[in-house]
Amino acid sequence: MNVEAIKSIYFFEMARMRRTLLQSVISPVITTSLYFIVFGTAIGSRIQSIEGVSYGSFITPGLIMLTLLTQCIGNGSIGIYFPKFTGTIYEILSAPVAMTEILIGYVGAAASKGLIIGLIILATASFFVDISIAHPFVMAVFLVLTAVTFSLFGFIIGIWAKNFEQLNIVPMLVVPPLTFLGGSFYSIDMLPPFWQAVSHFNPVLYLVSGFRWSFYEIADVNPLLSLGMVGLFLAICLSILGWIFHTGYRLRS
Amino acid sequence: MASVVSIQNLTKTYGNGFEALKGIDLEIEEGEILALLGPNGAGKTTLISIVCGLVNPSGGKVLVGGYDVVRDFRQTRSMIGLVPQELTTDMFETVWNTVSFSRGVHGKKPNPELVESVLKDLSLWAKKDNMLRELSGGMKRRVLIAKALAHEPQILFLDEPTAGVDVNLRREMWQVVERLRENGVTIILTTHYIEEAEEIADRVGVINGGKLLLIEEKTALMKKLGRKQLRLELAEPLKILPDSLSPYNLTLSEDGAALLHEYQGEEGDGSIASLLSMLQAENIHFRDLSTRQSSLEDIFVALVGEQA
Numbered sequence: 008m009n010v011e012a013i014k015s016i017y018f019f020e021m022a023r024m025r026r027t028l029l030q031s032v033i034s035p036v037i038t039t040s041l042y043f044i045v046f047g048t049a050i051g052s053r054i055q056s057i058e059g060v061s062y063g064s065f066i067t068p069g070l071i072m073l074t075l076l077t078q079c080i081g082n083g084s085i086g087i088y089f090p091k092f093t094g095t096i097y098e099i100l101s102a103p104v105a106m107t108e109i110l111i112g113y114v115g116a117a118a119s120k121g122l123i124i125g126l127i128i129l130a131t132a133s134f135f136v137d138i139s140i141a142h143p144f145v146m147a148v149f150l151v152l153t154a155v156t157f158s159l160f161g162f163i164i165g166i167w168a169k170n171f172e173q174l175n176i177v178p179m180l181v182v183p184p185l186t187f188l189g190g191s192f193y194s195i196d197m198l199p200p201f202w203q204a205v206s207h208f209n210p211v212l213y214l215v216s217g218f219r220w221s222f223y224e225i226a227d228v229n230p231l232l233s234l235g236m237v238g239l240f241l242a243i244c245l246s247i248l249g250w251i252f253h254t255g256y257r258l259r260s
Numbered sequence: 261m262a263s264v265v266s267i268q269n270l271t272k273t274y275g276n277g278f279e280a281l282k283g284i285d286l287e288i289e290e291g292e293i294l295a296l297l298g299p300n301g302a303g304k305t306t307l308i309s310i311v312c313g314l315v316n317p318s319g320g321k322v323l324v325g326g327y328d329v330v331r332d333f334r335q336t337r338s339m340i341g342l343v344p345q346e347l348t349t350d351m352f353e354t355v356w357n358t359v360s361f362s363r364g365v366h367g368k369k370p371n372p373e374l375v376e377s378v379l380k381d382l383s384l385w386a387k388k389d390n391m392l393r394e395l396s397g398g399m400k401r402r403v404l405i406a407k408a409l410a411h412e413p414q415i416l417f418l419d420e421p422t423a424g425v426d427v428n429l430r431r432e433m434w435q436v437v438e439r440l441r442e443n444g445v446t447i448i449l450t451t452h453y454i455e456e457a458e459e460i461a462d463r464v465g466v467i468n469g470g471k472l473l474l475i476e477e478k479t480a481l482m483k484k485l486g487r488k489q490l491r492l493e494l495a496e497p498l499k500i501l502p503d504s505l506s507p508y509n510l511t512l513s514e515d516g517a518a519l520l521h522e523y524q525g526e527e528g529d530g531s532i533a534s535l536l537s538m539l540q541a542e543n544i545h546f547r548d549l550s551t552r553q554s555s556l557e558d559i560f561v562a563l564v565g566e567q568a
Contacts, residue, residue, distance in 0.1 A: 009334070015364025019357075026352065094348030098407065101312040102365045103337040259316050260274055 016112025043135040063136035068219040069191025082117035083161020106252040117158035146221035159244040263287040270320035280306040282470040295457035298467035341413030351393035366411035418449040454557040495545040
């Protein structure tokens with residue numbers, strides 16, 4: 008295992024975050040704060056509490072997940088796409104590193120950034136609404152698994168994308184609808200039966216529901232099922248990457 | 261001398277069916293400077309890319325220091341430094357960071373003293389805190405060389421190192437190459453500039469159409485293939501060549517004022533002496549004579565022309 012190489016890639020990527028502090032940290036924090044002000048405080052005060060949890064507190068886990076998904080996919084994809092775009096990837100491909108080590112470096116950094124931002128948002132949320140965490144350990148497991156899984160997913164997009172439009176299409180067009188329709192802002196019990204059934208095909212529902220359970224012990228689906236779904240998605244991402252590394256798809260001709 | 265890179269019957273066919281390499285055999289000796297010449301699209305970059313691990317071979321084998329480049333990639337890639345043809349840089353990084361990164365990604369522990377000496381050798385020390393996008397093209401080229409040297413490679417590949425570089429910088433790069441050779445580094449460079457191969461290489465290989473047309477010591481190559489031409493400026497123009505001169509490979513210039521004699525570098529002396537005495541016998545006088553040896557460039561053009 009080329010530990011020096013993993014460290015180099017990891018810290019090189021983390022340095023990018025420090026350099027682009029405004030864009031990588033402050034902007035998601037501001038965006039999420041706006042959600043809290045509008046949905047949590049202004050509108051939320053007129054919405055009745057859901058299963059005994061005030062609306063502002065109810066949406067907090069969903070908002071953290073929304074940011075975590077967007078950030079991890081974004082960081083994971085740009086981390087590998089940018090060297091491909093500038094051509095500097097030649098150096099990593101000609102270095103004595105295995106693809107798994109490259110993956111650990113890039114995905115580790117992307118997931119770390121996502122986690123840091125997720126925790127900052129959790130701290131921000133506590134200024135606006137009451138937060139209680141019933142199962143901190145479960146919460147941490149969900150947070151880390153989701154961060155890793157979606158950073159892997161981002162990495163796949165970064166390898167697949169041939170231009171900036173393709174790079175942005177998933178985070179911009181796919182993630183927000185899934186998150187908004189995945190019960191971030193409501194319990195799916197509020198939906199008509201047909202849409203409840205449809206919601207069960209949305210992977211984000213399982214993430215948000217399980218994550219919310221770790222806070223307030225209320226859930227749309229069984230938390231174990233949630234955990235299983237995250238594990239399933241993780242396994243899918245890993246198998247796709249296994250295939251990519253085996254064939255050299257869009258990396259080595 | 262032991263060969264440090266051994267390329268055996270290497271072939272590469274890209275996904276779109278393009279046959280970039282059609283069976284290359286090449287032994288690169290330890291400590292030499294080998295220049296690979298060839299027109300655009302000849303397969304030079306593909307060859308280098310396979311040795312460095314950027315492209316997978318379709319067939320054949322490459323050994324570096326006795327290790328297989330595919331199976332034992334960790335050993336082979338640790339030995340190799342690569343300076344790519346394109347000026348690809350992380351625009352927003354500093355010179356210091358990007359060179360240190362190169363060292364780390366090759367699995368070497370940080371060594372600020374070494375990075376410092378590499379930067380100083382390449383006259384980059386003053387720019388160490390500059391972002392790469394602030395540097396000129398020539399400076400970026402040096403940064404790429406510094407990155408390739410940061411992990412102390414034993415073999416250095418330079419893919420067209422002096423493309424788009426001014427004359428002074430080119431001379432400086434040649435000096436860098438010379439210093440590296442003194443330290444025992446094996447250097448393989450591809451180039452369009454024959455002058456470059458002529459100046460610094462020990463051996464020259466010519467690649468075209470995915471095949472290695474020849475590989476030869478530079479001086480031997482010049483001697484073997486270098487045609488010489490003797491030009492005699494005549495005192496009085498001739499209308500036709502006398503029959504007695506027909507055994508010699510002679511041509512008369514259009515105005516009849518000069519005689520041109522072509523001969524192979526090796527067989528030189530004999531034919532000229534007898535030609536001159538024959539001219540004297542025929543009472544043909546000349547007022548001046550000059551000889552010209554064809555350069556590597558002529559050799560190259562002739563070789564590539566034959567192929568096409």
